Amino acid sequence: MLIFLIAIFLALQAADLALTLRGLGLGKKERNPLALFLMRHMGRVPGLVFLKGVTLACFYLLALQVSTFWQMAVLAAASLLGVAVVLHNIRVLRRRRKV
Numbered sequence: 001m002l003i004f005l006i007a008i009f010l011a012l013q014a015a016d017l018a019l020t021l022r023g024l025g026l027g028k029k030e031r032n033p034l035a036l037f038l039m040r041h042m043g044r045v046p047g048l049v050f051l052k053g054v055t056l057a058c059f060y061l062l063a064l065q066v067s068t069f070w071q072m073a074v075l076a077a078a079s080l081l082g083v084a085v086v087l088h089n090i091r092v093l094r095r096r097r098k099v
Contacts (some may be wrong), residue, residue: 001066005075012082017052019089028092
């Protein structure tokens with residue numbers, strides 16, 4: 001079950017990254033202030049990849065400190081949040097730009 005949750009979490013992180021880059025390429029705006037800061041200082045792709053890398057590293061370091069039960073609980077909660085983020089990104093991409 002833990003491997004399944006890890007796979008879902010990683011897939012959602014990749015989907016968020018891909019959808020965010022697609023949206024930015026279409027002229028949509030990033031709303032995450034941390035992502036904006038990193039993109040301004042590192043570039044669009046490097047900034048977002050760095051942010052995802054830090055996120056994954058933090059989850060990994062947290063996982064080393066807690067039991068399997070808590071690893072699964074945190075991954076499940078983070079994945080639910082990830083689903084919400086991906087769905088939001090899809091909605092933003094479907095919106096037409098107002099001229």
